[in-house]
Amino acid sequence: MSRARELGIAPGSLATGPNNAITDVGGVLVGQVTLRSDDGVATGVTAIRPHPGNLFQDKVPGAVYVGNGFGKIAGSTQVAELGTIETPIVLTNTLSVAQGIEGAVTWTLEHPGNEQVTSVNALVGETNDGRLNDIRARRVRESHVLQAIRTATDGPVEEGSVGAGTGTLCFGWKGGIGTSSRVTAAGWTAGVLTQTNYGGALRIDGVPVAAPPDAEPPSPDGSCMLVVATDAPVSARALERLAARAVFAMARTGSSYSNGSGDYGVAFSVARQPETLSPDELSPLFEAVLDAAEEAIYNSLFAATTVVGHEGRVGRALPLDAFRRDR
Numbered sequence: 001m002s003r004a005r006e007l008g009i010a011p012g013s014l015a016t017g018p019n020n021a022i023t024d025v026g027g028v029l030v031g032q033v034t035l036r037s038d039d040g041v042a043t044g045v046t047a048i049r050p051h052p053g054n055l056f057q058d059k060v061p062g063a064v065y066v067g068n069g070f071g072k073i074a075g076s077t078q079v080a081e082l083g084t085i086e087t088p089i090v091l092t093n094t095l096s097v098a099q100g101i102e103g104a105v106t107w108t109l110e111h112p113g114n115e116q117v118t119s120v121n122a123l124v125g126e127t128n129d130g131r132l133n134d135i136r137a138r139r140v141r142e143s144h145v146l147q148a149i150r151t152a153t154d155g156p157v158e159e160g161s162v163g164a165g166t167g168t169l170c171f172g173w174k175g176g177i178g179t180s181s182r183v184t185a186a187g188w189t190a191g192v193l194t195q196t197n198y199g200g201a202l203r204i205d206g207v208p209v210a211a212p213p214d215a216e217p218p219s220p221d222g223s224c225m226l227v228v229a230t231d232a233p234v235s236a237r238a239l240e241r242l243a244a245r246a247v248f249a250m251a252r253t254g255s256s257y258s259n260g261s262g263d264y265g266v267a268f269s270v271a272r273q274p275e276t277l278s279p280d281e282l283s284p285l286f287e288a289v290l291d292a293a294e295e296a297i298y299n300s301l302f303a304a305t306t307v308v309g310h311e312g313r314v315g316r317a318l319p320l321d322a323f324r325r326d327r
Helices: 076-082 094-109 142-150 236-252 283-302
Strands: 029-036 042-049 060-069 089-093 123-127 177-183 189-197 222-230 261-269
Touching: 029 142, 042 094, 042 142, 042 189, 060 076, 060 236, 089 094, 089 142, 089 222, 094 123, 094 142, 123 189, 123 222, 123 261, 177 283, 189 283, 222 236, 222 283, 236 261, 236 283
Parallel strands: 089 123, 222 261
Antiparallel strands: 029 042, 042 089, 060 261, 177 189, 189 222
16 A cells, blocks of 8 residues: 555645645544454445534534535535535445434534534535445444544544445545645645545546456446545635535546546635635635645555455455556
């Protein structure tokens, strides 16, 4: 396992943050729970907290962008209506969205200061890991979601076959969780975290990559969740445009955005200043998100390890030596 930059692949010209991760945006925390067993379970939970405080009482501006809506993203309509996010963003598998909601709601209700809260808008996204994971067993529990939220930390983020990416496939190869960040010339940071489980014709840094020779032809269907964080002072409308750029970056990697693909971008800002950037000032952030999302997708593939899952099906890791730029 590796990261794109360790192989000499670094999209764009902007610098990364110190961890090259979504957690380079100040205050952002990521927690993950990985579930693996010999009876075909390969799934988990990834939780992103925009800040370490009481998120319900201290909401962040946020937005959701729907690239292709063949998916289940709970809580998106209220985010679109009000332009705020009030719970951790939870990622899991398709049949565990309900447990994601339960965990986010329980965490919110038990938080000091929320004793009178009677309505919570949990934001939960998913991809379908049913090829490698015995998804019908529904092994994700509310306790796993709570564990991911409660143990979320800043700093480096584990990538590949972990958390909500444990059982995912991407272009026929093993996909997973990936992350990256960029810093604009004005000093704003944008970070992206991806859960990759989609298809098309894979390209790495513009070079076509064939599917595993011993695998079934990869389906164009599947899904991808992309979460964008920034410290730039931007409006909810601008955040929707940033979330869209994350989804657009999938095209650089060969996505065909098929009918059966659920492709969603979620974006939020941790900025506390009342002024917002004007539309003319957003272009550097668009560039930052596009490049960070592309690299996050590569990291999800390069960091992934081979997984033998449900009914002996294999999600094979990319052969890293084939991509080294220093050979």
